[in-house]
Amino acid sequence: MTFIELKQAVYEATMALYHAGLIRMSAGNVSARDDDGHVAITPGGVLYDRMSVDDIVIVDLEGNVIEGQHRPSSETPMHTTLLKGLPGCGAVVHTHSIYAITFAVLGEALPPLCTEGLAARGTVPVARYAPPGTPQAGEVALEALQATPGLRAVLLRNHGLVVVAPDLETAWQTAYKVEIHAQITYQARQLGTPIPLSDEQIAELFRVYRSVREAR
Numbered sequence: 001m002t003f004i005e006l007k008q009a010v011y012e013a014t015m016a017l018y019h020a021g022l023i024r025m026s027a028g029n030v031s032a033r034d035d036d037g038h039v040a041i042t043p044g045g046v047l048y049d050r051m052s053v054d055d056i057v058i059v060d061l062e063g064n065v066i067e068g069q070h071r072p073s074s075e076t077p078m079h080t081t082l083l084k085g086l087p088g089c090g091a092v093v094h095t096h097s098i099y100a101i102t103f104a105v106l107g108e109a110l111p112p113l114c115t116e117g118l119a120a121r122g123t124v125p126v127a128r129y130a131p132p133g134t135p136q137a138g139e140v141a142l143e144a145l146q147a148t149p150g151l152r153a154v155l156l157r158n159h160g161l162v163v164v165a166p167d168l169e170t171a172w173q174t175a176y177k178v179e180i181h182a183q184i185t186y187q188a189r190q191l192g193t194p195i196p197l198s199d200e201q202i203a204e205l206f207r208v209y210r211s212v213r214e215a216r
């Protein structure tokens with residue numbers, strides 16, 4: 001994949017998140033890597049409604065800038081830590097989506113309650129607190145994700161949401177579904193006590209989805 005293709009893919013995923021309302025102003029960031037260890041990442045401090053594909057920055061897995069007219073996102077150390085540390089992780093999405101942050105400030109994990117809740121591939125945990133923009137933010141997110149192999153989402157305490165996935169399309173769609181699921185959980189709690197899905201029901205849902213995919 002060329003740098004242009006990598007930057008274009010990050011740009012399109014960022015715009016999808018922006019139009020879905022999951023990232024606003026310049027909060028939140030998106031990255032993807034290629035097989036050679038090059039990472040395309042959103043720039044720091046650029047308002048997303050004014051961002052163009054040329055504003056995306058290319059860094060290496062240590063965060064050194066290879067190409068770009070802006071500084072990379074302040075959360076670059078978190079992105080590179082996850083892209084390096086998780087096998088099969090090709091893309092990282094970090095959002096400041098409202099309902100996800102609501103649970104992040106409560107320090108409450110999000111167990112799956114409906115089909116949207118399955119996108120994270122497990123209960124979305126809350127990582128230990130770390131200040132935004134520090135290498136520790138990546139370390140606590142990595143620690144929380146490694147605790148459940150295959151897990152795709154973690155809440156950053158008092159901060160936001162991080163999603164990891166093999167590719168950008170899966171990453172941004174998972175971030176969207178986690179936010180919808182957080183909103184449903186919030187609303188259900190306002191009206192009563194949500195009924196949890198059992199482990200058997202969750203396993204059955206995954207079996208149904210797998211067979212539908214294979215039948216296509």
Ligand SMILES: [Zn+2]
Nearest residue numbers: 028132159160
């Ligand atoms: Zn943030």
